[in-house]
Amino acid sequence: MQKVMDTQAATSSAMDIRLTLIDSNGEERERRIQTLSITEQGLTNTITVFLSPASVKNTRFLTRERSDGNDDQWIYLPALGRVKRIAASEGNGSFMGSDFTYSDMASTTYDTQEADHTLSGDAVLLDRQAYIVQSVPRIVSPYVRTTTWVDKESFLPLRVEFYDKETADPSKVLTTEEIAFVDGRWLTRSITMRTLANNHSTRIEILQAKYDIPMNSGYFTTTFLETGR
Numbered sequence: 001m002q003k004v005m006d007t008q009a010a011t012s013s014a015m016d017i018r019l020t021l022i023d024s025n026g027e028e029r030e031r032r033i034q035t036l037s038i039t040e041q042g043l044t045n046t047i048t049v050f051l052s053p054a055s056v057k058n059t060r061f062l063t064r065e066r067s068d069g070n071d072d073q074w075i076y077l078p079a080l081g082r083v084k085r086i087a088a089s090e091g092n093g094s095f096m097g098s099d100f101t102y103s104d105m106a107s108t109t110y111d112t113q114e115a116d117h118t119l120s121g122d123a124v125l126l127d128r129q130a131y132i133v134q135s136v137p138r139i140v141s142p143y144v145r146t147t148t149w150v151d152k153e154s155f156l157p158l159r160v161e162f163y164d165k166e167t168a169d170p171s172k173v174l175t176t177e178e179i180a181f182v183d184g185r186w187l188t189r190s191i192t193m194r195t196l197a198n199n200h201s202t203r204i205e206i207l208q209a210k211y212d213i214p215m216n217s218g219y220f221t222t223t224f225l226e227t228g229r
Contacts, residue, residue: 012038012215016208021097024199031056031096038215043067045220048105049228056096062225063106069114069139071106076225083226092142099172099193099202103142114139115146125149125158126176144168154179154186171196177203185211 019031031053037046043065050059057078064072073086086093091103114137121132130149137143142165149159156179164171173196178189187209194201218224 010037010039010211012036012211012213014210014213014215015206018203018205018207019098020203020205022201022203036215036219038217038220040217046105047219047225050096058228059096060225060228061095061105062220062222064220065106073102073106074222074225083222088140091140099195099200101142104193120147123149128153128158130158141165143171151179154181156186156188 013036015035017033017035019033021029021031032051033048034051035046035048037044039045045065046063048061050056058076059078060076062074066072070088074083075086076083086102092101094100095102095105115135116138118134119131120134123130123132129152131152133148133150135146135148137145143162144165145163147161147163148157150156151158156176157174158176158179160174161170162172162174163169172193174191174193176188176191180187180189188206190203190205192201192203
């Protein structure tokens with residue numbers, strides 16, 4: 001799994017993203033967001049800014065990675081006009097109505113320091129050769145384990161099954177629809193997270209991505225979170 005982390009590693013990144021919420025009837029609601037990230041001393045900070053529609057515009061979400069695995073998270077909701085810290089007990093809550101939880105947004109699924117990984121087999125998925133990896137978190141997590149199908153060529157995850165801590169059954173499935181090799185690196189272009197209990201899903205499409213670019217560390221503060229500047 002270290003290779004999975006290395007494949008996705010960058011000193012900084014900026015992404016334009018289309019996030020689509022899809023209910024069980026196939027009705028879709030679209031959000032446009034931008035994410036910025038910076039990695040310093042092995043720890044990654046990420047800020048997500050909602051651009052549209054008007055109902056969520058200027059909502060901002062900050063994750064600051066900590067070496068002990070207990071990442072710090074805050075969200076700014078324009079309707080409240082203040083920054084709210086996300087408590088550890090809220091980690092399993094839905095992030096902005098999506099199928100991703102706050103814990104997912106600080107995912108340690110592939111982290112070799114925060115989960116134990118075991119290679120359990122091989123498979124063909126999406127016409128690609130893949131490793132099957134079982135992972136058990138070492139830190140507090142809503143999942144008792146995950147199963148990941150890792151593409152042997154790109155070392156990008158093709159599918160992840162998340163097993164509920166209480167029932168030990170799969171509760172969500174993350175699938176990759178598109179990967180690409182661009183400017184010397186493999187990229188995930190489109191993924192979908194589906195909640196099995198209600199058949200609701202969230203699709204994330206990366207419309208534009210830039211890596212290893214100059215990045216202002218001031219973006220990753222609660223001051224920027226509250227003011228946008």
